[in-house]
Amino acid sequence: MLKREPYIDLVLGPQAYHKINDKILNYQNKKKKLEVTEFDAISKFEYFSKIKNQTKKISAFLTIQEGCDKFCHFCVVPFTRGPEYSRPVNQILEEAKNLVDCGSKEIILLGQNVNAYNFEKKRLANLILELEKFSGLERIRYTTSHPNDMTDDLIDVYKNSKKLMPLVHLPVQSGSNKILKLMNRKHTISSYLEIFNKLKKINSAIEFSSDFIIGYPGEDEKDFKHTLKLIEEVKFINSFSFIFSPRPGTVASDLPEIDKKKTLERLEVVQQKLFNNQINKNKSLENTTINVLVENRMDDKTKLFGRSEYMTSVLFSGSDDLIGKIVKVRIQKSNQNSLFGEIINQSNKKVA
Numbered sequence: 001m002l003k004r005e006p007y008i009d010l011v012l013g014p015q016a017y018h019k020i021n022d023k024i025l026n027y028q029n030k031k032k033k034l035e036v037t038e039f040d041a042i043s044k045f046e047y048f049s050k051i052k053n054q055t056k057k058i059s060a061f062l063t064i065q066e067g068c069d070k071f072c073h074f075c076v077v078p079f080t081r082g083p084e085y086s087r088p089v090n091q092i093l094e095e096a097k098n099l100v101d102c103g104s105k106e107i108i109l110l111g112q113n114v115n116a117y118n119f120e121k122k123r124l125a126n127l128i129l130e131l132e133k134f135s136g137l138e139r140i141r142y143t144t145s146h147p148n149d150m151t152d153d154l155i156d157v158y159k160n161s162k163k164l165m166p167l168v169h170l171p172v173q174s175g176s177n178k179i180l181k182l183m184n185r186k187h188t189i190s191s192y193l194e195i196f197n198k199l200k201k202i203n204s205a206i207e208f209s210s211d212f213i214i215g216y217p218g219e220d221e222k223d224f225k226h227t228l229k230l231i232e233e234v235k236f237i238n239s240f241s242f243i244f245s246p247r248p249g250t251v252a253s254d255l256p257e258i259d260k261k262k263t264l265e266r267l268e269v270v271q272q273k274l275f276n277n278q279i280n281k282n283k284s285l286e287n288t289t290i291n292v293l294v295e296n297r298m299d300d301k302t303k304l305f306g307r308s309e310y311m312t313s314v315l316f317s318g319s320d321d322l323i324g325k326i327v328k329v330r331i332q333k334s335n336q337n338s339l340f341g342e343i344i345n346q347s348n349k350k351v352a
Helices: 015-029 041-048 089-101 124-131 154-159 177-183 189-200 221-235 258-284
Strands: 011-013 034-036 059-064 106-110 139-145 167-169 207-209 211-214 240-243 289-297 304-307 311-318 327-334 338-344
Touching: 011 015, 015 041, 034 258, 059 089, 089 106, 089 124, 106 124, 124 139, 124 154, 124 304, 154 189, 177 221, 189 221, 211 221, 211 258, 221 258, 240 258, 258 327, 289 311
Parallel strands: 011 034, 059 106, 106 139, 167 207, 211 240, 311 338
Antiparallel strands: 289 304, 289 327, 304 311, 327 338
16 A cells, blocks of 8 residues: 555554554654554553543443454455454453443443453353443443354353343354355354254343345355245344455455346345344334333434334433433334334333
8 A cells, every 4th residue: 555555654454543643753753654554452452451431321332352263255354353362351341340430331342253252261251241240230232243152151141141132143144054165154054043042042032133145156046045044034133234245355355256136136135034024023012111221312302212122223202311221111113223112100101
């Protein structure tokens, strides 16, 4: 980039953005072009551990892991983010405590491969159980996961945790074992369904969301039907789906792409099925009362905004003193993405 584009003075990688002030000053003083793209996650997180995360958001993100060692053939993350790195437990818990002290009621643990977290034999399951002890914390979530790291200890947390939400985002990418092998995903549909069945056995209310790549090189009609079959079986309630897009430097970027028109047709069919699942799930909640964590007031100031246990947006009328609290909302109507209702007080009476 520095050689190709004369206007570029400085290139920083994702593990170096904490150095941006020093590097800009260095460039101003020396007028020498510079690239800082080494994978130095340790120094970055050591730097950030000295800075208090003072966000006052009701729902806050907390990075616990970066990088990926899986090398899926379509993915550029291992090349841009480097190998898997897990932050020290004490750093994470200290940041979590600070977030809770600042008013966060929900913490979403983040990582390119979050359930691969492993620091001195402490895994994601151990972290969740430690966070469970924070009295001011109401909800715990994590994203994004890989099926191969959905270990039994993590699955078992769903038996005991009262704060871990019952929505599991677990990208499958395809319903075809043939395509999964071509993708180098290292899991099969049977192993994925085994995880699904284990979690459903623990709690039938647990729901799944996922990611799908449609039109991956080599996908034929039979492979596509396997994906549709999986969507029917699992009934994912909120998923992301995309057509295959080659990333330079990945194995899949050198493979012959399938017909774009056919891919778009398949994407439309998949998305319609996924959207129907969302609509049906939301419709099933009409005339029921659900727990909602109130996050803020909408920009137009007319409604409060919160989220259900399944991350669905919920809109209803109420006062600002409800922000940061979990309230019971009777759902009156819904659409694909949102629920609409009215708050119920402790006596099960509608609040005027």
